[in-house]
Amino acid sequence: MDALVLTGLKQLEVKDYDKPAIKPDEVLVHTAFAGICGTDKALYAGLPGSASAVPPIVLGHENSGVVAEVGENVTNVKVGDRVTVDPNIYCGQCKYCRTQRQELCEHLDAVGVTRDGGFAEYFTAPAKVVYPIPDNVSLKAAAVIEPISCAVHGVDLLELHPYQKAFVLGDGFEGQLFAQILLARGVHEVTLGGRSDEKLANNREHFGVKTLNTTKEEIPADEYDIVIEAVGNPTTQEQALHAAARGAQVLMFGVGNPDDKFSVNTYDVFQKQLTIQGAFINPYTFEDSIALLAAGKVDPLPLFSHELDLNGVEDFVAGKLGKVSKAIVKVGGENA
Numbered sequence: 001m002d003a004l005v006l007t008g009l010k011q012l013e014v015k016d017y018d019k020p021a022i023k024p025d026e027v028l029v030h031t032a033f034a035g036i037c038g039t040d041k042a043l044y045a046g047l048p049g050s051a052s053a054v055p056p057i058v059l060g061h062e063n064s065g066v067v068a069e070v071g072e073n074v075t076n077v078k079v080g081d082r083v084t085v086d087p088n089i090y091c092g093q094c095k096y097c098r099t100q101r102q103e104l105c106e107h108l109d110a111v112g113v114t115r116d117g118g119f120a121e122y123f124t125a126p127a128k129v130v131y132p133i134p135d136n137v138s139l140k141a142a143a144v145i146e147p148i149s150c151a152v153h154g155v156d157l158l159e160l161h162p163y164q165k166a167f168v169l170g171d172g173f174e175g176q177l178f179a180q181i182l183l184a185r186g187v188h189e190v191t192l193g194g195r196s197d198e199k200l201a202n203n204r205e206h207f208g209v210k211t212l213n214t215t216k217e218e219i220p221a222d223e224y225d226i227v228i229e230a231v232g233n234p235t236t237q238e239q240a241l242h243a244a245a246r247g248a249q250v251l252m253f254g255v256g257n258p259d260d261k262f263s264v265n266t267y268d269v270f271q272k273q274l275t276i277q278g279a280f281i282n283p284y285t286f287e288d289s290i291a292l293l294a295a296g297k298v299d300p301l302p303l304f305s306h307e308l309d310l311n312g313v314e315d316f317v318a319g320k321l322g323k324v325s326k327a328i329v330k331v332g333g334e335n336a
Helices: 038-044 145-158 173-184 197-207 236-244 264-270 286-294 311-316
Strands: 002-008 009-016 026-035 064-068 082-085 122-126 130-134 165-169 189-194 210-213 225-231 245-250 274-277 306-308 326-331
Touching: 002 264, 002 311, 009 311, 038 311, 082 145, 130 286, 145 173, 145 286, 165 173, 165 236, 173 189, 173 197, 173 225, 189 197, 197 210, 197 326, 210 306, 225 236, 236 245, 306 311
Parallel strands: 165 189, 165 225, 189 210, 225 245, 245 274, 306 326
Antiparallel strands: 002 009, 026 064, 026 122, 026 326, 064 082, 082 130
């Protein structure tokens, strides 16, 4: 089978791999689509994602496909089922897993990060992280349930009310998903801030969010009850705090450089009584994410800008594709 392998620092090669064998509690998935994430860019550049990737490894942690084989102990899916896969596999034994904080697991394993993932025709995963998808959810949409689930986890950490005004800072794929999820959760006014007129116009047209081009318009000060920073840059992190109203909740979701720092006015945190919250990966949010897709409350398809094959992935992670809203890899497609 064809597999795109990270063979070293900034080195990706399409290789001929044997179809992987499954263990008794595992599932073999014939890959349909695989999303490409900013984390894949980081792993390509030698930076950590949810964990560190050690070459040679097949990346691809956002996946959908069709079950090709199941182990003897598997009962939740069967051959022929259309599925999506949560890449994160918790140890279940560390203090975080045993205190219902699995996302902080000390021994996190991850499909497409620490074990071979979906940039290949077939990959394996423990049955416990494989989820059937409804008939009305396409395999293409299901490939990005993982990033949807990460945004759902972030929103789950917030206390939401209909009266609130929310500001999402960052018009990357996750920022655009946050805007949809906040509306789906009943927040009455959501503004998406970003740098791309095309992305902002697309979100106004498809989802009815308000928009603000941060290169042309001032970000209002002390305005928003919910602020989600979805960039991971010290400048935008400081802008997020500037935009926060009294009593606001600020979610720091964007993944920054490990060495970056940003300035905080400590009096503002005190006087505005701010809550500043981080959000890491997606503990058990796949069911909610699948339900949002099935109900039409979240639709990622209008956000896709590039459909690639395995040979085109390196152009994306090397930053050669220009304006990208979301890139997805067609492996087996809807007929996997």
